[in-house]
Amino acid sequence: MSIPRLSDVISCLSDYDPDAVPVAQAQQIIRDFVTPIHAVEKLALRSALDRVLAEDIVSPIDVPQHDNSAMDGYAFAGAALEAGASLTLKVVATAYAGNGYDGAVGSGECVRIMTGAPMPRGCDTVVPQEFTREATATAVTIPAGAVKTGDNRRFRGEDLEAGKPALARGRVIRPADLGLLASLGIAEVPVQRRLRVAFFSTGDELRSIGEPLDAGSVYDSNRYTLHGMLTRLGCELIDMGVVKDEPALLEAAFRSACENADAVITTGGVSVGEADYTRQMMATLGEVSFWKIGMRPGRPMAFGRIASNGRSAYLFGLPGNPVAVMVTFYFFARNALLRMMGAQETPLPVLRAESQSAIRKKPGRTEYQRGILSVGDDGIRRVRTTGAQGSGILRSMVEANCMVVLGDSQGTVQPGEMVDVVVFEGLV
Structure with missing residues (x-):
């Protein structure tokens, strides 16, 4: 498949202005430009958690493989039930899960049956044992109205039919999926290889942990937040440290990054x-392309594709301020990386909540404000900001459990007004 050119993607936009790019337009350009990688490996089931399925999984068997009982009780033919009358049946056998009863069940007879045991021939109904009375080893009475014909019977293929799709390509495998695959007897699954992401910070003022701080220098926090966010996405990480603001050093870093990774993420220098x-x-x-995006925080950003020695990688040049790094990662880079992984599109979870206070905002740009979301005794979701929203105040991201998203056209929010909220759980 041919790789699109960024200029071709951008040329389709009549109102494109790199110095005033709306959030939605930047997201669309990235979505249209990025293509999935195509590299598959097979993993043992226990190793497949959080990996992306590379192929559809088709069920090789019916699940369950036979009609079976959903309860511990007694299996019988429901035709024997009469409205308003109790029913006494002879117990002719006991059926267990994994050791059913092969004989036929005649009129006036029943089989003591355990949950999961195959339904005996001639039976289509199960009465739970707690609904019966006068139960002995040889007979049981079913009170009037205790069950209806067909109750508590699981049908063959009710969960999955042989030949039908079980899990779709692009799905990120969850714990429940592991159980489903195991129920089908599948020991290995085809998954996309892990996405390789190289990342580094730029700036003469940055110091790595363990180095002394000079006057005007700061410790590099961005690589650590990126490490956490990329790990949550299941990427293979290449941490290239801090690169000084020198053209030769930067070029060498970019070349090394794109020769060894699928995507490159930098912070600062844009x-x-x-x-x-x-x-x-x-x-x-x-x-x-170098953009000035209509957003706060995180206005400057670079995006495109770079190449060196026959290898290429997508580039995400994020701002240098710590909060802006996290915001631009979640609202631009995250979906692009998931798309590269071949994962199904998974939009960030958005809730509506009542603002507890006024939030100042000018129309014309999208704002992402750190917030604290709570649910009152009345069940209403309410949100308040963490206070000062400076893009260098990383502490506010620690205090926050959500992001209040204020769209381009929105103005100042009044107390009690409903706003969009993106929750952090599972993201940060």
């Missing part, structure tokens, strides 16, 4: 002024 030599470098290495 703001006005900072990006001058980066633009020149990207023109040499590939096709990259």
